[in-house]
Amino acid sequence: MTLHNSTSSDAQVTPKKTALDQLSSNAVDVPPSITRVLANKAMGIEGLIPLWFGEPNQPTPKFICDEAARAMQNGETFYAEGLGRPFLRQAIADYSSRIYNTEIPSERIAVTVSGGNAINLAFQALLKPGDKVATITPAFPNLLRIPQLQSAELICHALDIVEGKWSLDIDAFIESAAEAKAVLINSPSNPTGWTMTSEQQRYLLDELRSRNIWLIADEVYSRTTFDNSVAPSFLEVSQPEDKLIVVNSFSKSWAMTGWRLGWLTLPPSLVPTIEKIMEFSVACAPPFVQRAAVVAIEQGEAFIQQSSENYHLAKEKVSQTLARYSAVECPEIEATFYAFFRIPAIKDSIAFSQLLIDEAKVGLAPGEAFGAPSNGWFRLCFAQTPEVLDQALARLDHYLKDPARFNL
Secondary structure (H helix, E strand, O other): OOOOOOOHHHHOOOOOOOOHHHOOOHHHHOOOOHHHHHHHHHOOOOOOEEOOOOOOOOOOOHHHHHHHHHHHHOOOOOOOOOOOOHHHHHHHHHHHHHHHOOOOOHHHEEEEOOHHHHHHHHHHHHOOOOOEEEEEEOOOHHHHHHHHHOOOEEEEEEOEEEOOEEEOOHHHHHHHOOOOOEEEEEOOOOOOOOOOOHHHHHHHHHHHHHHOOEEEEEOOOOOOEOOOOOOOOHHHHOOOOOOEEEEEEOOOOOOOHHHOOEEEEOOHHHHHHHHHHHHHHOOOOOHHHHHHHHHHHHHOHHHHHHHHHHHHHHHHHHHHHHHOOOOOEOOOOOEOOEEEEEOOOOOOHHHHHHHHHHHHOEEOEEHHHHOOOOOOEEEEEOOOOHHHHHHHHHHHHHHHHOHHHHOO
16 A cells, blocks of 8 residues: 655644534533632642632531431431431421521421532522523622523622622612512622621512512521621511522531532422422432431531631631721621622732732632622632631731732
8 A cells, every 4th residue: 555645735634623612501601610710720739828718617516527427337328308308307497497486397498419509409490591580799609600500691780888888779679670580689698798687688578579579598608697696587577488499508507518418498389399300410418418417407506606706706807907908998797707808909800819829829719700890809718717817818918008019
């Protein structure tokens, strides 16, 4: 066989298309998490202080871990009920009834694989392609992307800052949501700490009820408050068959972020639909994790109270430190364990966040990830020990004194 020399034109090979090049889907179209992209690149940097993710700095309490180990040793490693083990559903119902002083039967509870899974389930149950979802920004990025994965159109209404505090013009928000099928409220809010009052919740629910609009309430930070033991809940001002879905999670209150366990409180008529979606997605939450969750609820109140005190002290430290810089604006922090602050001189918060990773060895989440109302916003998670916070704030000092000189 004779081999022929290839000409230059013969040698040119048309690049093959990848499978992704030929794929059109919601998942492809939705942009990735900015914070996750920055964090993934920076993980493993020696000495870096990561303040970008929202989770308690302390490990899950030993009494919770011990119960999970006992459950595994006792063989609780098989499939469980799709809506959750009856004993956990009852424990959650009793807990909710107690802290909100209202009767919540276990039949309204669905145990989920994390709060994120709970929100996905809620939107899957409600939405069809083209439906509209109204929400408030700045917001946790996942809350902005999950509806888009369901082919929904997002309507965003920005919080205002009034006299140094985050504030919602509730009537303007309701009008912006006039064509929405569902409204999503995260209170207490990640990243701002803004918290709805009971009066605002009652008013909003009344208005949405009259307009036949569903309400999804993300209340995963309900126990991460400074003035009360629990934040106001829509469960306190609603009826069982209101078009209301309340999302909660074990991640923040009991330092169980890696356990991936949450729950939904639902109108009784919607429960079979959620059970069906659970079966077709994750089947059930791990049974040994559910056993540990009961112990968390029954024995974890002291841990929650101590954590709240620690977060309050950390909040005061961060707030007072940021207030010393004329180049920094930080609205009052009402709840959660985040400081969401602005450096007006910074035009590109992603580039500045990368600079802090490279030079200061401190990881912050850029405001673009949260739909910030303007340039230069950052989120700092202060769920850290005083020593770690002191070190992080000291490293940031050089960059907060005169940020304009970095020309970013």
